[in-house]
Amino acid sequence: MKIKVINPNTTTSMTATIAAAARAVASPGTEIIAITSRSGAVSIEGHYDEAMSIVGLVDAINEGPVADAHVIACFGDPGLLAAREIAAGPVLGIAEAAMHAASFVATGFSVVTTLERTRIIAEHLVRNYGMEHHCRRVRATDIPVLELEKPDSNCRKLILEECERAIVEDGSGAIVLGCAGMADLNAWLEDKLGVPVIDGVTAAVKFAEALVSLGLRTSKRGDLAYPLHKPYKGALSAYAPADRNPAPTRKLG
Amino acid sequence: MKIKVINPNTTTSMTATIAAAARAVASPGTEIIAITSRSGAVSIEGHYDEAMSIVGLVDAINEGPVADAHVIACFGDPGLLAAREIAAGPVLGIAEAAMHAASFVATGFSVVTTLERTRIIAEHLVRNYGMEHHCRRVRATDIPVLELEKPDSNCRKLILEECERAIVEDGSGAIVLGCAGMADLNAWLEDKLGVPVIDGVTAAVKFAEALVSLGLRTSKRGDLAYPLHKPYKGALSAYAPADRNPAPTRKLG
Amino acid sequence: MKIKVINPNTTTSMTATIAAAARAVASPGTEIIAITSRSGAVSIEGHYDEAMSIVGLVDAINEGPVADAHVIACFGDPGLLAAREIAAGPVLGIAEAAMHAASFVATGFSVVTTLERTRIIAEHLVRNYGMEHHCRRVRATDIPVLELEKPDSNCRKLILEECERAIVEDGSGAIVLGCAGMADLNAWLEDKLGVPVIDGVTAAVKFAEALVSLGLRTSKRGDLAYPLHKPYKGALSAYAPADRNPAPTRKLG
Amino acid sequence: MKIKVINPNTTTSMTATIAAAARAVASPGTEIIAITSRSGAVSIEGHYDEAMSIVGLVDAINEGPVADAHVIACFGDPGLLAAREIAAGPVLGIAEAAMHAASFVATGFSVVTTLERTRIIAEHLVRNYGMEHHCRRVRATDIPVLELEKPDSNCRKLILEECERAIVEDGSGAIVLGCAGMADLNAWLEDKLGVPVIDGVTAAVKFAEALVSLGLRTSKRGDLAYPLHKPYKGALSAYAPADRNPAPTRKLG
Amino acid sequence: MKIKVINPNTTTSMTATIAAAARAVASPGTEIIAITSRSGAVSIEGHYDEAMSIVGLVDAINEGPVADAHVIACFGDPGLLAAREIAAGPVLGIAEAAMHAASFVATGFSVVTTLERTRIIAEHLVRNYGMEHHCRRVRATDIPVLELEKPDSNCRKLILEECERAIVEDGSGAIVLGCAGMADLNAWLEDKLGVPVIDGVTAAVKFAEALVSLGLRTSKRGDLAYPLHKPYKGALSAYAPADRNPAPTRKLG
Amino acid sequence: MKIKVINPNTTTSMTATIAAAARAVASPGTEIIAITSRSGAVSIEGHYDEAMSIVGLVDAINEGPVADAHVIACFGDPGLLAAREIAAGPVLGIAEAAMHAASFVATGFSVVTTLERTRIIAEHLVRNYGMEHHCRRVRATDIPVLELEKPDSNCRKLILEECERAIVEDGSGAIVLGCAGMADLNAWLEDKLGVPVIDGVTAAVKFAEALVSLGLRTSKRGDLAYPLHKPYKGALSAYAPADRNPAPTRKLG
Incomplete structure (x- = not known):
C-alpha cells in the first residue's frame, strides 16, 4: 500500500527525518511517499502558521499518486478534518x-x-x-x-x-x-x-497501515463526505471541489 | 471606530445582507467595513470550505484600512485563532x-x-x-x-x-x-x-464595539502573540509574518 | 438607555468606585443608575453574605425607574437567575x-x-x-x-x-x-x-448596552419567565409576584 | 439526636406531609423538629421563589433548639451552602x-x-x-x-x-x-x-442521622466556615454574623 | 439488620480493625458480620490484586447468613457492580x-x-x-x-x-x-x-443502614438485575448463576 | 510475532468465529493464538459474568507460549488493566x-x-x-x-x-x-x-501488531507495573505474583 506522509512544514531536512522514521517502521509492502509541503511556514509554531499550511497540505494530497492513506506530520494536526473530506482513505494526524x-x-x-x-x-x-x-x-x-x-x-x-x-x-x-x-x-x-x-510519525504510519488492512476508509456520510461541488473564487479557484459524492444507491431514513 | 466585518464566503450578495444587518445595529461612531473574501468557496459548507477560506480572511484583515476590531461572518468561525494572532484588536466569530x-x-x-x-x-x-x-x-x-x-x-x-x-x-x-x-x-x-x-453578525458587531470601548485588545502573551517572524515558501511566501512582537520591556518569571 | 448598576454590598463608598467605572465606559446615550443595596452585608465574602444580599438586590430592581438592563456588581453574581426572572431586560453578573x-x-x-x-x-x-x-x-x-x-x-x-x-x-x-x-x-x-x-463592572455595562441595542431581552419562556403569581407569607409578603406572564398568543407544541 | 427538617415552602399542610415521612423513617433516638418557614412563597417553583426562601430558612436554623443536623425540604436545595456556613452540624438538601x-x-x-x-x-x-x-x-x-x-x-x-x-x-x-x-x-x-x-426527605433524614452518628460536622475550614463577623445594614441588620470562628490553635501552612 | 462487611484482603488482622470500626458506629439493632475473603491477595494494591479478589468477595456474599446489605471494605471498591448484581440488598464500596x-x-x-x-x-x-x-x-x-x-x-x-x-x-x-x-x-x-x-468503612456501614431503613434495595431492572441463568465452565462452574430474575408481572413499554 | 486472542467467553464455537476474523486480517508474520477461556460464563452478559471471567483470562495469558501482545475478545474489555499489569507486551480490548x-x-x-x-x-x-x-x-x-x-x-x-x-x-x-x-x-x-x-477483534489485532512493530510495550512505571510480589491465599494461592519488577537502574525524583 501507499502512504503519503506529508510534512506541512516547508523544510526538506525535517521531512528527511520524518521519512526515515516512517520507513523504519513501515511493513514490507508499504511504500512511504514523503512530501514536503511546497507553500507556507518553514516551521509551524502557532495557529496562523497552521492555518496557512493547509493549502500546501491539500496540494500534497491531490498531486502525484493516489495514496491509500495519509499522515499529517505536524503535531498540531493542521487541516485534519479538511483532509479527511477530500481523501478517500484514512487520514491520521501525528x-x-x-x-x-x-x-x-x-x-x-x-x-x-x-x-x-x-x-x-x-x-x-x-x-x-x-x-x-x-x-x-x-x-x-x-x-x-x-x-x-x-x-x-x-x-x-x-x-x-x-x-x-x-x-x-x-x-x-x-x-x-x-x-x-x-x-x-x-x-x-x-x-x-x-x-x-x-x-507520532511512526505511530501514525502503523495505525494507517492497520486501518487500510482492515479495509476501513473515511466515512463519506456526514461531515466527512467529499466537499460539495461548487465554485471557488480568486486565487483558490483551482481548489473548487469536483462532484465526487455518488448518488445514494439506498435511501436511509 | 472601524470594524471590519469579513464574509469568508465569496458571494457578494450575502455580504450585502451581512453588511446591512451590521450597520443596522452599529453605534453612531462605528464604521462598518464589510468585505467579501476574494478567494475560496462561494458558500462555506464543510471543513474543507472553511480551511480554504482562511487565506482570503487573512487578506481581508491585512489589506485596506487598519480596523479596531474584526468580525468573521461565517457560523463556523473559520480561522478565529489565526486571525487573533495577526490582529491587534479583538476578533469575534459570529x-x-x-x-x-x-x-x-x-x-x-x-x-x-x-x-x-x-x-x-x-x-x-x-x-x-x-x-x-x-x-x-x-x-x-x-x-x-x-x-x-x-x-x-x-x-x-x-x-x-x-x-x-x-x-x-x-x-x-x-x-x-x-x-x-x-x-x-x-x-x-x-x-x-x-x-x-x-x-451572530449583529451580536458580534455589538460585542466588538464593547471590547474596543473597554480598551481590550487580543492578548499578545502566549498563543495569540503575533506570529513568529520566519520565512514562508512557495505561493504563500508573501504571507510570511513580519517581526511584530516587541521586545519585552519587563521580564516576568 | 437606563442601566441599573446594583452594588449588593451595602457600602456606599464602594458603590462610588463602581459607578465611576461604569460611567467612564458608558455610551453617550446611556444613563448609569448606581444603587447601593439597602440591606445586607457591608461586604459580601461568602455564601451566606451572598444569599442574604438578594432581598436588597430585588428591592433595587423593583424600585425607582424601570431600567433597560441591570448589572449585579458583586463578583459572585448573587441572585443572577432570580433577577433574570423578575426583570424584562437583560441582567448581567460582573x-x-x-x-x-x-x-x-x-x-x-x-x-x-x-x-x-x-x-x-x-x-x-x-x-x-x-x-x-x-x-x-x-x-x-x-x-x-x-x-x-x-x-x-x-x-x-x-x-x-x-x-x-x-x-x-x-x-x-x-x-x-x-x-x-x-x-x-x-x-x-x-x-x-x-x-x-x-x-467585570465595565465589561457588564458594555455587554448590557450591546444586548439592549440588539433588542435582546431575557427569555420569558422556561425557567426565566416571570415568577408565578402566588402569595408570599410573613415578613416577605410584599415580595409576592404579581401576575405578569401574559397568556400565550400562540400555542407551541 | 435532633434533626430540624425545614420546609422552605410556607405551607403548613405540606410540612405535615414532610414531617410524617421524616418521622416514619427516623431512628428511635431521633427527634424530628419539623418547621414551616415563616416567610416567602407558599410553594417554591422557580429561582426567585428559591432566593426569597433563604431568609426564612436562616430563621428556622437560628431559632428554637439547636439541632444536630438540618434537612432542607425543597427539591431545589435552596440556600444549601449558606446554611452549611451558619450550621455546625451537617446540612442536607433533599x-x-x-x-x-x-x-x-x-x-x-x-x-x-x-x-x-x-x-x-x-x-x-x-x-x-x-x-x-x-x-x-x-x-x-x-x-x-x-x-x-x-x-x-x-x-x-x-x-x-x-x-x-x-x-x-x-x-x-x-x-x-x-x-x-x-x-x-x-x-x-x-x-x-x-x-x-x-x-429526598426520607433519604436526607437517614443520611443526616448517619453523618451525626459518624461524628461528622460541616467543615469549618474554607468556604463553609462560619460567616465572617461584620455589620449588616437595613431590614436585615439582625442577620449580621456573630464572631464564631475560633482563633486557630494550630497554624497550617 | 445484618450487614456483611467483607474484607477482600485476605489478612484477618486487617479485618479485625475493620470490624472494630464498623461495630463502633453500628446502630443497636445492626449485626456486623465481618468476613475475611478466603482467596486472593493478603493486601490489594493494584488492578490485578483487585480483579483476583472478586471470587472471594462473591463467596463471602453467597455463603453464611443472607445479609440485608453489604460493604466492600477495600478502597478500590473491587467488584462493586458485580456484587450489586448478585445481592438483593444494597452494596456499598468504602x-x-x-x-x-x-x-x-x-x-x-x-x-x-x-x-x-x-x-x-x-x-x-x-x-x-x-x-x-x-x-x-x-x-x-x-x-x-x-x-x-x-x-x-x-x-x-x-x-x-x-x-x-x-x-x-x-x-x-x-x-x-x-x-x-x-x-x-x-x-x-x-x-x-x-x-x-x-x-470509608464507618461511612459505608451507616449509609448501608440508612438505605435498608429506607427500604431501598438494588434495582433489579437493567444492568444490576440478577445475572442471567447460564452455565459456567471449568473451575468456576459452581459460580453459574441460578435463575433468580422473576418473570415480570407488569410489562413496561 | 505472536498475538494471543483470548475469548473470555467459554464457548469454543465463538472462539472459532473470532479466530477466523483475526487470522483474516493478520500480517504474514503474525501468529494468532486463539484461546477459549477455560473457566467462567459461556457468554458474558453482565458485570458479574465479566468479573468472573478474569481468572480464565489470567490463565490464558500465563499459560502456553509467551505472546508479544494480547487481545481480550469480549466487548466489555473485562480485566483490561489487570491484564496490562501481568503482561509485558501491549494488551488491547476489542x-x-x-x-x-x-x-x-x-x-x-x-x-x-x-x-x-x-x-x-x-x-x-x-x-x-x-x-x-x-x-x-x-x-x-x-x-x-x-x-x-x-x-x-x-x-x-x-x-x-x-x-x-x-x-x-x-x-x-x-x-x-x-x-x-x-x-x-x-x-x-x-x-x-x-x-x-x-x-473490535480485527481492529485490536491490527493495532496490537502496530504497537509491537513500534516497539511499544505496556508501561511498567505506575499502576501498570507488574503486580507486587506477595502471598495469595486459598483457592487462588497459585495466582500470587512473582517478583518481576526489576530494581530501578536509574532513580527519578
Whole structure:
C-alpha cells in the first residue's frame, strides 16, 4: 500500500527525518511517499502558521499518486478534518496517533512539546481527542522547532530533562513527543527513561497501515463526505471541489 | 471606530445582507467595513470550505484600512485563532458571539443551522466555547447556504418550523441562527416565536464595539502573540509574518 | 438607555468606585443608575453574605425607574437567575461578563480575587459559565473586600504580585479581577502587566448596552419567565409576584 | 439526636406531609423538629421563589433548639451552602440526598419533578452534585406544587405515567421524586413500578442521622466556615454574623 | 439488620480493625458480620490484586447468613457492580461511601491513600462517582497496605503530614482516608487537623443502614438485575448463576 | 510475532468465529493464538459474568507460549488493566480498539450491541476511553450473545435495522459492533449500509501488531507495573505474583 506522509512544514531536512522514521517502521509492502509541503511556514509554531499550511497540505494530497492513506506530520494536526473530506482513505494526524497509542500502553501520559505557544494548541487537541483523563500535562521546552535539527544544540538534554520531570511530577507512565521534528529521539529517550516514548510519525504510519488492512476508509456520510461541488473564487479557484459524492444507491431514513 | 466585518464566503450578495444587518445595529461612531473574501468557496459548507477560506480572511484583515476590531461572518468561525494572532484588536466569530449572547438571556438555547454536515461543525464549536450546558441541541434544516438568498424558496418556513421544534422538544428559551446568511431573519422569527432569536453578525458587531470601548485588545502573551517572524515558501511566501512582537520591556518569571 | 448598576454590598463608598467605572465606559446615550443595596452585608465574602444580599438586590430592581438592563456588581453574581426572572431586560453578573470578555481576547485567563473563601465561589461560577477550559486558575490574595478601599494599604502591591504569578505560573494571557471593589485597578494593572486586565463592572455595562441595542431581552419562556403569581407569607409578603406572564398568543407544541 | 427538617415552602399542610415521612423513617433516638418557614412563597417553583426562601430558612436554623443536623425540604436545595456556613452540624438538601441514594442502588436514574420551569433547576443540581452520568433525564409533569395536595387531582396518575416513561425511554433503574410534596408517594410508586423510588426527605433524614452518628460536622475550614463577623445594614441588620470562628490553635501552612 | 462487611484482603488482622470500626458506629439493632475473603491477595494494591479478589468477595456474599446489605471494605471498591448484581440488598464500596460523605460536609476534599500505584485507581473512582469537582486531589503516601498494621512504623506521622499538605496545598476542607486499613485513624487525625476526616468503612456501614431503613434495595431492572441463568465452565462452574430474575408481572413499554 | 486472542467467553464455537476474523486480517508474520477461556460464563452478559471471567483470562495469558501482545475478545474489555499489569507486551480490548478505530474514520459513531443490560457496560467504557464526544449513542438489540451463532435466527436482520436507525437518528458516520460474536458481520453490514462498520477483534489485532512493530510495550512505571510480589491465599494461592519488577537502574525524583 501507499502512504503519503506529508510534512506541512516547508523544510526538506525535517521531512528527511520524518521519512526515515516512517520507513523504519513501515511493513514490507508499504511504500512511504514523503512530501514536503511546497507553500507556507518553514516551521509551524502557532495557529496562523497552521492555518496557512493547509493549502500546501491539500496540494500534497491531490498531486502525484493516489495514496491509500495519509499522515499529517505536524503535531498540531493542521487541516485534519479538511483532509479527511477530500481523501478517500484514512487520514491520521501525528498528535492523534501518538495520544491514542499512549493510551494503549499507559493510564496516564505527558506531552513534551517545543514552544510555550504551541502548548496551548496541544491542549486543545487533547480535548478534541477525548484525552483529558489520559493526558496528565502538556509541557513546553521552549525550543524553536528548527533548533531541533542543529546537531550542536542542547535540545536533547532539555527534552530529556523535561521528560524526567513529566514522569516524576505528573506521575505519567509514558511520554508523547510533541513535534514531528523529534521523530528520531524516541528510542534514545526510551532507553534513558525506562518508559514508553511515543513519536507520532511512526505511530501514525502503523495505525494507517492497520486501518487500510482492515479495509476501513473515511466515512463519506456526514461531515466527512467529499466537499460539495461548487465554485471557488480568486486565487483558490483551482481548489473548487469536483462532484465526487455518488448518488445514494439506498435511501436511509 | 472601524470594524471590519469579513464574509469568508465569496458571494457578494450575502455580504450585502451581512453588511446591512451590521450597520443596522452599529453605534453612531462605528464604521462598518464589510468585505467579501476574494478567494475560496462561494458558500462555506464543510471543513474543507472553511480551511480554504482562511487565506482570503487573512487578506481581508491585512489589506485596506487598519480596523479596531474584526468580525468573521461565517457560523463556523473559520480561522478565529489565526486571525487573533495577526490582529491587534479583538476578533469575534459570529457563532461565538451568538452563543455567548444567548447564554446571557436564556439558560438553554438551540442552534438552527443549514446543512446536516455543518451541524457537526457547530457542535464542535459548542464544546470549544464551553457551551455544552447552555446549548441543548444543534438542529440542521438541510437548506444549502445560497438557497437562503432565493426569495421564492421555502427556507423561511422550514427555519421557522425547526425553531418551533427546538422550543418544544429541546425546552430551549432562545434560538441561535446558525448561518451568516440568516442575518435578516431574526426579527421576523422573534416576532413569530416569542423568544429571543440571535443572529451572530449583529451580536458580534455589538460585542466588538464593547471590547474596543473597554480598551481590550487580543492578548499578545502566549498563543495569540503575533506570529513568529520566519520565512514562508512557495505561493504563500508573501504571507510570511513580519517581526511584530516587541521586545519585552519587563521580564516576568 | 437606563442601566441599573446594583452594588449588593451595602457600602456606599464602594458603590462610588463602581459607578465611576461604569460611567467612564458608558455610551453617550446611556444613563448609569448606581444603587447601593439597602440591606445586607457591608461586604459580601461568602455564601451566606451572598444569599442574604438578594432581598436588597430585588428591592433595587423593583424600585425607582424601570431600567433597560441591570448589572449585579458583586463578583459572585448573587441572585443572577432570580433577577433574570423578575426583570424584562437583560441582567448581567460582573463575574459572568468578565469571564466572557476574557475568553474573547485570550485562550486562557486567571481570576485574581480577594479572600480564599470566595475563591471556591468563583470556581463554581467558572463551571456554571462553561469556562473550565478558559479559566486556568482562580487565585485568592486573602485581602478582605473593604481593605481595597484603604488608600494606605498594600493591596495594590499584593494584587499586582498575584497577577504576575498568574501570568507566569498559569500561562494565562489575561487577568480577570475578582471583585467589584477592584473596578479602578484594571488600567493600572494592564499597564504594569502588558496583558488584558478585565474588570467585570465595565465589561457588564458594555455587554448590557450591546444586548439592549440588539433588542435582546431575557427569555420569558422556561425557567426565566416571570415568577408565578402566588402569595408570599410573613415578613416577605410584599415580595409576592404579581401576575405578569401574559397568556400565550400562540400555542407551541 | 435532633434533626430540624425545614420546609422552605410556607405551607403548613405540606410540612405535615414532610414531617410524617421524616418521622416514619427516623431512628428511635431521633427527634424530628419539623418547621414551616415563616416567610416567602407558599410553594417554591422557580429561582426567585428559591432566593426569597433563604431568609426564612436562616430563621428556622437560628431559632428554637439547636439541632444536630438540618434537612432542607425543597427539591431545589435552596440556600444549601449558606446554611452549611451558619450550621455546625451537617446540612442536607433533599435533592442532594435523593440523587446520592439513587446512585447507590442503580447505575442510572431519572428525576420526575413538577413544573417544566423547575426541571432546569434540577438539571443544574445534577451538575453541581456530579450526577451527570447517573441521572439519565429530568422529567417534568407540569403539575403545580400545591396541586399535589389535592386528594381529587389526577396527580398520582400523571406521576406514575411519567415514571413509567422514565423507565422505558431513559432505561433508568430508579426514580428520584423531584418535590418535597411527593414525600408520601414513593411506596405506592415503588409497588407499581418495581424499581426503587426515592423520596429526598426520607433519604436526607437517614443520611443526616448517619453523618451525626459518624461524628461528622460541616467543615469549618474554607468556604463553609462560619460567616465572617461584620455589620449588616437595613431590614436585615439582625442577620449580621456573630464572631464564631475560633482563633486557630494550630497554624497550617 | 445484618450487614456483611467483607474484607477482600485476605489478612484477618486487617479485618479485625475493620470490624472494630464498623461495630463502633453500628446502630443497636445492626449485626456486623465481618468476613475475611478466603482467596486472593493478603493486601490489594493494584488492578490485578483487585480483579483476583472478586471470587472471594462473591463467596463471602453467597455463603453464611443472607445479609440485608453489604460493604466492600477495600478502597478500590473491587467488584462493586458485580456484587450489586448478585445481592438483593444494597452494596456499598468504602471509597464510594467516603467520597459521598465528604461531599456532604465540605465543598472540596482530598483523598490520602497508600501506594502511588493505587492513586490512579482512586482517581478512576473519583470520575466514576462524579466527584471530579469535589475531589481536589488524590495523594499517595507510598506506604504499603500491611505496613499500616505495624505499631512501630512511622505511618501515622507520614499520613498526618500528607493530610496537612492536602489542607494547605489543595485548599481542601475534608480528608478521605484511602485504605480500609486506616479505619482506626480518623478520630486521631481529625483531632490533629481540625477538619472532617472520613473513613470509608464507618461511612459505608451507616449509609448501608440508612438505605435498608429506607427500604431501598438494588434495582433489579437493567444492568444490576440478577445475572442471567447460564452455565459456567471449568473451575468456576459452581459460580453459574441460578435463575433468580422473576418473570415480570407488569410489562413496561 | 505472536498475538494471543483470548475469548473470555467459554464457548469454543465463538472462539472459532473470532479466530477466523483475526487470522483474516493478520500480517504474514503474525501468529494468532486463539484461546477459549477455560473457566467462567459461556457468554458474558453482565458485570458479574465479566468479573468472573478474569481468572480464565489470567490463565490464558500465563499459560502456553509467551505472546508479544494480547487481545481480550469480549466487548466489555473485562480485566483490561489487570491484564496490562501481568503482561509485558501491549494488551488491547476489542471495545477499546473498535472505538479508537471509529474515531479515526468518522467524527461520530454509534455502538450496536446485544442485550440492554450490556448497553450500560458499553456506556461506561465510552467514558473510560474518552469517547463521549465521538460516540453518539450505544444501542442494544436485545439479542442474547449465543443467539448470534444460530444460522436460522433473525439476528442479522435485527442488527442491520438497528444500524440503519443509528445512521439516521444519531447522525453517525460509522458503526461499532458491540460483541465479539459479531466478528463475521462487519463486511456484510458495511456493504448494506455504506458506512464503515468496525469489528473490535480485527481492529485490536491490527493495532496490537502496530504497537509491537513500534516497539511499544505496556508501561511498567505506575499502576501498570507488574503486580507486587506477595502471598495469595486459598483457592487462588497459585495466582500470587512473582517478583518481576526489576530494581530501578536509574532513580527519578
